[in-house]
Structures are given as C-alpha cells and as structure tokens.
Amino acid sequence: MLINVNTWASVLHGALLVAGVGFVLCLKLLASPRTARQGNAIGALAMLLACGATLAQAQPDVGAIRAMLVAAAAGAVVGVITGRRVHMTAMPQLVAVFNGLGGAASVFVAGGELVRWGGHAGGALQLNPIGEIGPALALSAWAGAWVGGLTFSGSLIAFGKLQGLLSSQPVCIPKGRIAVCLTLLLLLGAGGAMVIAPKSLLLFGIVVVIAEILGILLTLPIGGADMPVVISLLNAYSGLAALACGFVVNSPLLILSGSLVGASGIILTRLMCQAMNRSLANVVFGAFGAATQQTSGQDGKEMKEFSPLDTAMLLRNAERVIVVPGYGLAVSQGQRAVREIADVLKQQGTQVVYAVHPVAGRMPGHMNVLLAEADVPYDDLLDLEAVNPEFLHTDVTLIVGANDVVNPAARDDPSSPLAGMPILHADKSRAVIVFKRGKGRGFAGVENPLFTADNAHVVFGDAKQSLTAVASHLKQL
Amino acid sequence: MLINVNTWASVLHGALLVAGVGFVLCLKLLASPRTARQGNAIGALAMLLACGATLAQAQPDVGAIRAMLVAAAAGAVVGVITGRRVHMTAMPQLVAVFNGLGGAASVFVAGGELVRWGGHAGGALQLNPIGEIGPALALSAWAGAWVGGLTFSGSLIAFGKLQGLLSSQPVCIPKGRIAVCLTLLLLLGAGGAMVIAPKSLLLFGIVVVIAEILGILLTLPIGGADMPVVISLLNAYSGLAALACGFVVNSPLLILSGSLVGASGIILTRLMCQAMNRSLANVVFGAFGAATQQTSGQDGKEMKEFSPLDTAMLLRNAERVIVVPGYGLAVSQGQRAVREIADVLKQQGTQVVYAVHPVAGRMPGHMNVLLAEADVPYDDLLDLEAVNPEFLHTDVTLIVGANDVVNPAARDDPSSPLAGMPILHADKSRAVIVFKRGKGRGFAGVENPLFTADNAHVVFGDAKQSLTAVASHLKQL
Amino acid sequence: MDPVAATHFVMQLYVLVLSALIGLEVIAKVPVLLHTPLMSGSNAISGIVLVGAITLGCGAESSLARLLANGAVFLATVNVVGGFVVTDRMLSMFRKQTPKARDGQKGSEGKT
Amino acid sequence: MDPVAATHFVMQLYVLVLSALIGLEVIAKVPVLLHTPLMSGSNAISGIVLVGAITLGCGAESSLARLLANGAVFLATVNVVGGFVVTDRMLSMFRKQTPKARDGQKGSEGKT
C-alpha cells in the first residue's frame, strides 16, 4: 500500500517532467516550418498533462476543485472564442492581451501564496516547515509581482495602441527617463522591504502598483509599429514571471517552462529586431530621446496621379506583373481584390507573382497570412532573394499599401534611417503603380523617392476600393 | 558573520553551476571546426573551477588535502606525459585507456561512499540524516559500480585490440549471447539485493566483478576496426557512470556533466556509425552471430604487379595526380614519403591533390591528422564531393594503403557488404597504382575488384618502403 | 537559510539555468515567417503559471487566497487555451505555404 | 523515502533530463573531421567524477574510503588532464586544416 502511494507520486512527478520535455519539444518543432503545427499540438498536450498531474498531486477538496473547474471552463471558452474569432490581422494585439492575462495570473499566484504565508505555513513551504520565509522566497514573490505586473500593464498599452484605442504615435512622456529610474528605485526598495516583511500584503500591493506604472511608462513612448517587438519582449517577461512563481510555489516545472520561454523569448525578440534592422535598445528607448521624426529633404518632385482606368489599360498590355503587398493592404483588407486582378491577368496570359518582403506589414509573416486568406496559391509568393532579379524584366509593378519595403533610399542613401534594410527593388521595373490614400509615410516615417520617380504613378484612395475599381475596368476592357 | 558564511557558500555553489555551463559551452564549441580548440580550453578551465570550488566547499583536513594533492599531481603528470608523447595514430587507444580510468574512478567513488555508509552517515546523506539509505541511493551506487566497471574492462579490451596486444580479429565466444544475458540477469539480481542491503561491500564487489566480465564479453567479439565506435560508446558509458556517482555523492554538477556527456556520446556514436554506413547494433552484436567473413566470388583475375621504377616513369609523364591515402599509410607511417613524391611532381608542373575519404583510416579525421603531421598544405586536401568529379580527368591515381574507401563494389554491387557507403571513384582515372603489402583485404573483409581492373597495377610491399623507392627513382629520372 | 532549503534552492537554480540554455539553443535560427506563431506559441506555454494557480487553489484555505487562485486559473486558462488555438489557426494558414520557399524558388528558376 | 529526500530526487531528475536534452541538441551536426576530438574532449569532461572523488576524499574517515578516494582522484586526474591535453594536441593539428573545406572547394571549382 505504501509502495502504491509512492509509485503513484512518482508517476505524477514523472508526468510533470514529461510535460516539461514536451514544452521543449514544442518550441523546437515550432522553429521549423514543416513541424510547427505538430509542435503546437504537443505543447497543448503537455499543458493538459501538467494540469492533470498537478491536480492529482494536490488532491484538493471538492469545493476547491469545483471552483477551479468553473474558472478554467470559463477561461477556456473565452480563449477558444477569441482565438477563433479574431481577425488574422489583429493577431499581434491578441497575443498582447493573452500575454497580459498571463502576467496578471502570475501576480495573483504570487499574491495568493503570500496570503497563505500570512495564514499558516503549508504547501509550498514543505521544505521549510518552520514557516520562516527566507529571502530567496520573498524575493521570488517580489519578482513575480513586479515582472507580472509590468507585463500586464505593458501588454494592455500595446493592445490599446495596436487596436487603435490609444494613439499609435510614440508618446513622449516629459521626464520619462527620470520617472522610469525612479520607479525602478522604488521597486528595489520595496524588494528589500519584502525580504524583511515577506508576509505583508500591503507591500506586495505597492510593488504591483509601481510595476503597473512602470509598464505604462515603458510602453507608452513606443510607436505602434514597433509593438510586435515589444509584445515579443513582454512575452519573454511573462515567462520570467512564471519562473518567479515557480520559486514561490516550489514547482520545478514552472521554473523549467518559465526559464525556457524567457530565454527563447529574448532571443526571438533579438531576431525580430534584426529582421527589421533595428536594435532592441533603439526600439525600447528610441522615443525617450527625441520623438521628432526626420522630415528629410523633399526634392520638390510631385507624385503623378493615375486613375484606376489608366491602371487597367496599362495592365492589359503587360506581360509580366509583380504585386508588392504591404501594410496598407492589411489595413484596407483588399487582398481578395488583388487576387481578382491577378486572376483576370492570368487569363489573358500575363505572368503575375507576389513579392513578399519579410517585414512587410506589422508582424512577421503578415503578408503570407493575408494572401493565404485570399487563396493566393503559394507558388506565386516569392521572397526577397527570388524576386529581386525579376524586377528588371517586369512591365508593371503594383505596390499595394507598401512603402518602406520598397524605399530605394534604404539601398542608395546611407544616411537614411532605413539604410541597411534589404528592400524589394521595385524601382527597377518598367512602370510602377502605387496604391495609397495620400501622402502618408510608412512606418519609418521617411520620404520615399520611388513615389515621385519618373516611372511611377500613384492611384490615390483606399487600396481595396481602388483595386476593386481596377478589377472591374479590367473585366470590361 | 553568518551572512558572510552564507555568501561564500553561495559563491561556491555558483562556481559549480558556472562550471556546468562551461562544460555545455565546451561541447558546443567542440562541435564546430573554427571554435573547437577554444571549447576544449573552456572545458579544462571549467574542470579546474569545479575542483577548486568542491575543495573549498568541503574544507577537508590537511591530511586529506595533502593525500589528494599528491594523487592529483601524480595523475596530472601521467596525463600530460602520455597525452603529449603518444603518437597521433595511437589516439583511439589512448582515449580508450583514459576512458577506462574514468570508469574505474567511478567505481572507486561509489565504493568509497558505500564504505562511508557502513561507517556512519555523513556528507552525501545530508538530506537524509536518519542514515537510512533509500532505494534511489542504493541503485545509484549499483549503477555507478556496473556501468563504471563495464567501461573499465571494455576499454582495456579495446585498448588491447588497437594496440595489438590482443588479436584484433573479432573473437567469437561460444554461447556468447547466453553468457551476456546471464551476466545481465545476475546484475539485475545484485541490484535488487543492494536495495535491501545497501551497505554490503561484498555485494558491491560482486557487482563490480560481474560488470568487468560483462565488459569483456561485450567487447571481445568486436573487431579491432570497429573499435572507434566502441570507444565512443564506452565514452558515453563513462559519462553515465559519472551521472550515477552524481546521485551517490549528491552533486548536481556531476549529474549535469554525466548526463550531458552520456547523451552527447550516444548521439556521437550514432553519427560515427552513420559515417561508416553501419548500424550500431551491427557493430556491437555483429560478431556474435557468424564471425565468418564473406569470401565473395573471385572473378579469377590476378593483380598486375608494378615496380617502383615503373611507377616513377608513369608519374614523370602525368599531368594530374590524385593521392588516396588509407589505413595502410597510417600503419606504415609513410606520409612523409608521400609528400616527397608530391613535391617532386609539383616541381615538374604536375598537379597533385589528396582525396580524403571521411572514414579512411581507423578514426574520423585520421588522414587529416596524418597528412597535417607531414606538413601537407591543407589546400591540397579535397573531400569526397570535391574530388570525385576530378578522377575522370586524372592521369594517375596513387592508392596508398586504402582499400574499402575506393572499392567500386560499394557503388556497383548492391549485394556487397559495403553497398551504400559513398566511395572515392578512383577507378575512373586513367591509371591506378595501388600500394599494398599483399593480397590483404580492407577493414570490411571484402574483395576489391579495382585491384584487378585493367587500368590498375599494384606495387607490393610496405607502403613507406615502396614510396621511398618511388621518390628516389623520381629524383634520378 | 537552513541547509535543506539552501540545497533545494541550488537545485532550482540548476533547473533554471539549464532550461535557459535549452531555450537559447532551440531558437537559434527561425525563419522570419515563423516569428509570429513562435511568439504566440511560447506565449501559450508561459501560461504554465496555470499550474501554479492550481497548486495555490488546492492548498489555499483563506477565501482571499482562493479568490486569487480562481482568478489566476481563469486568466491563465484564457492565455493557454487562446494561445494554442490562435497559434494553430495561424499555422494552419501557413501550412498551405509551407512548401512555398522551395516551390517559389523552383518557379523563379524556371522563369529565369 | 521521506518527502524531503523525494523532492530532492525529483530535482535531480530534472537536472538529469535537461542536461541530456542539451547534450542531444548540441551535438546535432558535427563534421566527421571533429568526431575524434569531440570524443576525446567529452571523455575528458566525463572525468568530472574527479569532483566526486574529491567530495569523497574530504568526507571519508575510514582508511579504506580514503584509499579509494585517493585512487579515484589519481585515475580521474589522468583521465581529465590527459584528455584535455590530447584533445588540444589533435585540434592544434586540425587548425591548419580549418579553412580546408572552403579552400578545397574553391580550389576544385577553379580547376573545373
């Protein structure tokens, strides 16, 4: 009988360890296109296993189980519905929200453990049956509180900016740097106090509040377009918050997973910055200094306007066409109109391909998702290296809501803020037609000489509307 | 004061953890040619750090320190001298010996800990101050004993075979399989007994003896040429023995490093097998079944003999020459004679390159080391893919003690034991000259049709002597 | 700290450091295409704090602690379930594209 | 096992499994050229049992245990020192070859 109990306990411990290995496997598989979906499924299974084993291990009373099941069921419903319903283009803000919730959960867990310490020693303090809370434990609760709190408020700001609830412009907080330093100092002080009085709920609450403020201070000055990077960073933080909670509730699985996600999240953030040719420091602290944007020398040239009919006629006579989709296409949701045009052109024997820049749009892989939604065959999507030599032999390049990714200044002008970013050489094609609403700039806020070039014409207006007009003209011609 | 003691203890724990990370880094860097040497240095530093921190942690009395320092100094002297003096070609057997010593050390450590258990509980049992030894601990000691013991005897046999002290032929032990199964059963039984009586030195001794026998039983039937794989496998085992000791002496660093080396060693063994186109099971259990070697159909053709003078004359008129070095070159130590010939040929304007097959010789990278020793410029060493297209335009190919790696049967005859191994297409060159002592076969024991081909001639005799003769003729011609 | 707790803390640090090393190693080279799904997938994993919430909920006796635990369970479940669902949805769209890189290049070669 | 020892054992298992995962990950792709040095290098690391021997030697009181400890220190030191020395010697020879693969190919391209 004793052996049975022991065996069962071992099985549960083993199950938790297996779940940890599952998370490692999940990340590993997620990092390769062929296996990514499998990896995600393995991660979900591992999570289920971890929850089941934890429940079995703790053997809670029926009341507790019922309450938790209700909470979990409600959470699952909300999760599934939002996860299913949300628009593909709203993905970054969704991840931001989820992230924030995770951070908040960490705060709750650390706080709840603190409440228990205040009551009497149990559960997590098995190892320390005297009930005295050592500095390591106190500091873990502190870290869980502030990292989790910062993740929560930071994620909500990020969500607000991406969703358009807040201005997506970088907000320059007066004396922002000083305020950040001050809150950091306060946090450190509160940490010291928590070591001395680890059971004080008041202290804990103060830490959480300061952390929320810090999250806002840090995120508000960052422009909406940089948000994917910020979200990735906050994602790493939410891992670190879970890690801290792992020490608080004494769970090696939490430590494992939190550390895993924290480390890989930081690397991923770096990779994302590299893909956008920015440094992380620049993203996070860029707006603190001067939020003014460069208004580089306009060379006095004006954009030449084109009507949808002009465009349709030009396309009728083209043999090779390349479509360059960008952020504006996502905004206007015009991907189906694009495909319609491509279909008509293909029927008349024109070759049509899409040039997909890795950081076109506002999240990595944005254009791939968008075009996949409109059933564009994947054979037609060419990446940077494949498509760049093609522009030379191309009659018409359609630039649909893209800007920075086709800015020749990135290639030709070493003083441009974009300098060094690989671009699509759309300017090399015989004719360029740009779909945009007005004289708006791209994410980098830089003038684009391509739009005023001799071979370029602009169709003003919302991309979806202009494209639909072009398509109907094409069909009538 | 108390804080100081605590801080110091933390520093030491931290140092051990850093050492563990150092080992990870060491392996990572060792896996890439550019950084390998650095990685090795980092590993050595990490080991130093680990030993220092352990000593500082345990604070032994002066007598113990002195004895250990003497032992370590003696060990270091022996290690440096053998490490420096040994011939490059004797590398595999050297690694085997070191490996065996590590295994033996694991046995000693596990045994010593057992002796302490017999005395009174201390050190490693901090966590279990009752002095009762749980099954986990007992089984760890058991595992350390048998894995370490097996590593020791297996490594010594491997050494004996490679050094020529034992016949390098696979020895077919009558009823070998049954004997192995029996010893395994005995080991399991002894393990059970050790759980019941963990402090019994007699039991421990029995386990060690059985393990030694098992090591011999497992290694003796394996042919000398397969030894590099066996050594790599035993290397993984010595890691696992250290891992077991980690549980015995309760050292997370030992667990980390042992597990790291064990896992990577097993992967490395697999990679080595793949490079030789063999399966691990085939290597380990191959000889248990039939040790008879295939005497495949001789097609009645005879080798055509050539004298060194003939060879020299042929080379005089050659424009492109490829040298294919193999195991026989290592045996005869004729690498300098090869370079001499190449020097003369280059002076007369002949192009000379070396075709280095990945598994030529008896250890991976064998030929690279050998030719580097003779100061052959590395630009002249071409690997399989680079050199194979060249044979077609080559006048003379010199095959120096190579056999299997140029056996066209591997390419043409699907029933050949070599089938599937990528080979050097030496047979495609205009003339082939083979340096070998007689009608001996290569490692795989297969007839080589190349040697009796129409365009092939054989210079019989020890490679070094024949090559020296060729070189002197060349200079006189 | 008493020695038992200290030893335990050291082991926790080993787990922390080793997991971080794995995290660094695994995400060495990811194609840009997968950055977003990888982000949302690892975000789902960081909802592992759900396990902490369950542990808390099972051991808590005060109603405040229970409240916090149930709140944490709710929030973390949204994070976990939503994260995995959304990642799967994203990847199911990529799936059509998966052979893209290869085919895309082939296509362009053919055209050149 | 009492709960403290059991918890500790679980932590040890985490360290074991995580280290093994790192070991598997790190040796994913090694060029054949490096198999031998990698083998001897990791052989030197497995001499880490030296640390175990030192622990034993510091805590042992019976002369038998001390004898075993000192023997183990000797053997493990030979393993460690010899292993690192020989690996370094091997790698110092490879160093000359390092750019081999690249140059070799360049060379052959030039010739074709």
Ligand SMILES: NC(=O)c1ccc[n+]([C@@H]2O[C@H](COP(=O)([O-])OP(=O)(O)OC[C@H]3O[C@@H](n4cnc5c(N)ncnc54)[C@H](OP(=O)(O)O)[C@@H]3O)[C@@H](O)[C@H]2O)c1
């Ligand atoms: N992919 C990522 O992961 C990621 C993440 C963060 C930042 N970024 C950055 O985002 C930029 C992406 O470049 P991009 O070329 O795709 O976009 P972009 O440079 O941001 O330019 C978007 C263009 O679309 C136009 N536009 C906006 N709404 C439109 C609508 N409804 N109809 C038609 N046009 C519309 C805008 O001009 P008007 O206002 O005149 O219409 C603007 O010129 C890069 O600088 C990249 O570094 C990318």
Ligand SMILES: NC(=O)c1ccc[n+]([C@@H]2O[C@H](COP(=O)([O-])OP(=O)(O)OC[C@H]3O[C@@H](n4cnc5c(N)ncnc54)[C@H](OP(=O)(O)O)[C@@H]3O)[C@@H](O)[C@H]2O)c1
């Ligand atoms: N590289 C590795 O890591 C490794 C490890 C284990 C096994 N292997 C295996 O070893 C084989 C290597 O192929 P290989 O072509 O290098 O060698 P091989 O096939 O073993 O052939 C060696 C040849 O050298 C001749 N020879 C021996 N001593 C000689 C001497 N003193 N002077 C002149 N010739 C001499 C032998 O013929 P005579 O007896 O007639 O002289 C024999 O034909 C492969 O099958 C490989 O799979 C490689």
